[in-house]
Amino acid sequence: MxxxxxxxxxxxxxxxxxxxxxxxxxxxxxxxxxxxxxxxKEYTEFVMADFANSFAVDGKILNGYFICYVILQLLxxxxxxxxxxxAADMISGEANMGTLRLLLTKPQSRTAxxxxxxxASVIYTLMLLIWIAxxxxxxxxxxxxxxxxxxxKSSYVVIVKESDVFWRYTGAxxxxxxxxxxxxxxxxxxxxxxxxxxxxxxxxxxxxxVCTILSTxxxxxxxxxxxYLFTTHMITWKEFFDFKVNDANEAIxxxxxxxxxxxxxxxxxxxxxxxxxxxxxxLFRKKDILS
Amino acid sequence: MKPxxxxxxxxxxxxxxxxxxxxxxxxLVMKVKNKLDQVNDxxxxxxxxxxxxxxxxxxxxxxxxYKKPNKFKLQRNGGxxxxxxxGVSINIGNMIVTTGFTAIDAGVVDIGKVKTxxxxxxxxxxxxxxxxxxxxxDEANLLIIKSITSTRENGTYEMEMRYGKFAEYGLPDKxxxxxxxxxxxxxxxxxxxFEDTDQATKDKLKGKKGRVEITYSAYEINxxxxxSVFK
Numbered sequence: 326m327x328x329x330x331x332x333x334x335x336x337x338x339x340x341x342x343x344x345x346x347x348x349x350x351x352x353x354x355x356x357x358x359x360x361x362x363x364x365x366k367e368y369t370e371f372v373m374a375d376f377a378n379s380f381a382v383d384g385k386i387l388n389g390y391f392i393c394y395v396i397l398q399l400l401x402x403x404x405x406x407x408x409x410x411x412a413a414d415m416i417s418g419e420a421n422m423g424t425l426r427l428l429l430t431k432p433q434s435r436t437a438x439x440x441x442x443x444x445a446s447v448i449y450t451l452m453l454l455i456w457i458a459x460x461x462x463x464x465x466x467x468x469x470x471x472x473x474x475x476x477x478k479s480s481y482v483v484i485v486k487e488s489d490v491f492w493r494y495t496g497a498x499x500x501x502x503x504x505x506x507x508x509x510x511x512x513x514x515x516x517x518x519x520x521x522x523x524x525x526x527x528x529x530x531x532x533x534x535v536c537t538i539l540s541t542x543x544x545x546x547x548x549x550x551x552x553y554l555f556t557t558h559m560i561t562w563k564e565f566f567d568f569k570v571n572d573a574n575e576a577i578x579x580x581x582x583x584x585x586x587x588x589x590x591x592x593x594x595x596x597x598x599x600x601x602x603x604x605x606x607x608l609f610r611k612k613d614i615l616s
Numbered sequence: 617m618k619p620x621x622x623x624x625x626x627x628x629x630x631x632x633x634x635x636x637x638x639x640x641x642x643x644l645v646m647k648v649k650n651k652l653d654q655v656n657d658x659x660x661x662x663x664x665x666x667x668x669x670x671x672x673x674x675x676x677x678x679x680x681x682y683k684k685p686n687k688f689k690l691q692r693n694g695g696x697x698x699x700x701x702x703g704v705s706i707n708i709g710n711m712i713v714t715t716g717f718t719a720i721d722a723g724v725v726d727i728g729k730v731k732t733x734x735x736x737x738x739x740x741x742x743x744x745x746x747x748x749x750x751x752x753x754d755e756a757n758l759l760i761i762k763s764i765t766s767t768r769e770n771g772t773y774e775m776e777m778r779y780g781k782f783a784e785y786g787l788p789d790k791x792x793x794x795x796x797x798x799x800x801x802x803x804x805x806x807x808x809x810f811e812d813t814d815q816a817t818k819d820k821l822k823g824k825k826g827r828v829e830i831t832y833s834a835y836e837i838n839x840x841x842x843x844s845v846f847k
Contacts, residue, residue: 378701379700379701380698380699380700380701381698381699381700381701382696382697382698383690383691383692383696383697383698383699384692384695384696384697385696386696472694472695472696473674473695473696475696480670481669481670481671481672482670482671482672482673482698483672484671484672484673484674484695484696484698485674486674486676486695487694487695489674567672568672570672573665573667574666574667574668574669574672575665575667575674575675576672576673576674576675578674
């Protein structure tokens with residue numbers, strides 16, 4: 326299977342659209358960085374307008390950690406669309422080019438072949454996230470420097486000590502990897518139902534857009550299904566940036582306010598991954614490739 | 617005629633005693649002011665704890681700079697600090713204003729084990745940001761134990777001081793600064809949060825006084841500070 330995985334990775338990185346995703350992410354992050362470098366003061370003033378009426382904030386709010394938080398907040402909504410470009414093409418692309426039958430003539434089980442394809446799309450997803458981490462976190466800290474992380478939530482403000490930030494990003498990126506692998510497995514699953522690439526890619530994007538809207542809308546009828554939607558759990562990475570306080574409202578450094586939410590969301594996402602990937606493997610084993 | 621004379625005598629006595637009392641408290645305020653005037657400048661290091669219901673902030677080191685007559689700067693030793701506007705900048709230079717104010721004796725009260733005289737300072741003009749300042753002064757040691765300052769723009773602030781090693785200069789070891797914190801809300805569209813804050817957290821965030829506590833560990837007094845520090 327290792328050989329087949331290398332072949333699949335070779336195929337992925339031979340496609341121009343693979344680099345399109347990296348280029349799109351680079352462009353988006355650079356645009357955000359330039360925008361905040363030039364007009365970051367206006368941005369923070371806008372976000373903090375209500376807060377600044379009563380409080381004076383002293384310190385370097387616009388630092389690399391804050392920029393990375395903004396980037397993650399914006400990009401993790403859009404990156405799934407870029408992941409769909411590759412993951413939803415894994416099987417349908419072969420069918421479209423007519424290479425699926427040829428592929429299955431290899432002395433490998435169908436399970437091994439499809440697992441290698443899935444792992445290749447997972448590796449691509451992880452590389453995309455590592456690229457976001459390099460540009461969003463490391464380059465941002467090089468350009469903007471570091472300081473405490475100032476986060477404005479809808480009901481309260483969190484200031485995370487500089488020394489307490491990095492491990493939270495490590496956790497957040499690991500969680501984001503889980504969320505993005507869910508998207509990859511959805512695209513991978515849908516790629517079995519079409520013989521051209523466009524259909525599954527558009528279907529994956531549509532599912533993500535519809536589910537995201539349902540997750541965002543605060544309407545009682547949708548609240549029933551919200552806990553089961555993977556898009557609801559994709560933003561749980563933010564929980565890494567909220568900590569517990571003691572009775573005197575003193576921050577407990579190194580703590581997480583709701584670790585159970587992270588565990589719950591991770592389980593929900595893992596179930597989705599297993600469901601989509603397992604479903605894809607089962608379907609592929611029984612897929613009629615003669616017609 | 618006799619009762620009328622008695623009324624006049626009582627009235628005159630009341631007027632004189634009020635005048636004498638006002639002079640007494642003004643003298644007391646001046647004594648405290650003179651004590652504080654020993655300090656031309658100081659640099660102090662300490663720890664700041666922010667206790668505001670809707671702000672989660674770690675305890676951090678702060679450095680405070682003061683220079684006569686009214687230059688004051690509080691800076692965190694690295695990191696970001698959030699302070700109520702206008703409030704924490706109240707310092708020994710502007711806590712007592714001895715000109716353009718009328719001092720009124722408002723009695724005596726015990727704060728902890730310390731007997732304090734309550735003095736209300738009313739500004740004479742209309743243009744002052746401070747509407748009313750109430751000082752609780754430890755007469756024996758000439759120390760301000762507590763002050764309540766009502767401002768036009770920034771609400772009412774309460775400061776409680778605890779003294780130790782630097783009491784001879786009128787400088788506190790600990791300052792507890794409390795104020796009424798307004799509710800805070802930011803649209804979910806900006807924060808990109810899907811889930812509602814749970815009820816327990818919402819209840820915790822409501823109707824609580826904000827407090828900033830600064831505990832000073834060391835003062836450097838009258839060593840000279842450049843004006844550039846305050847820019």
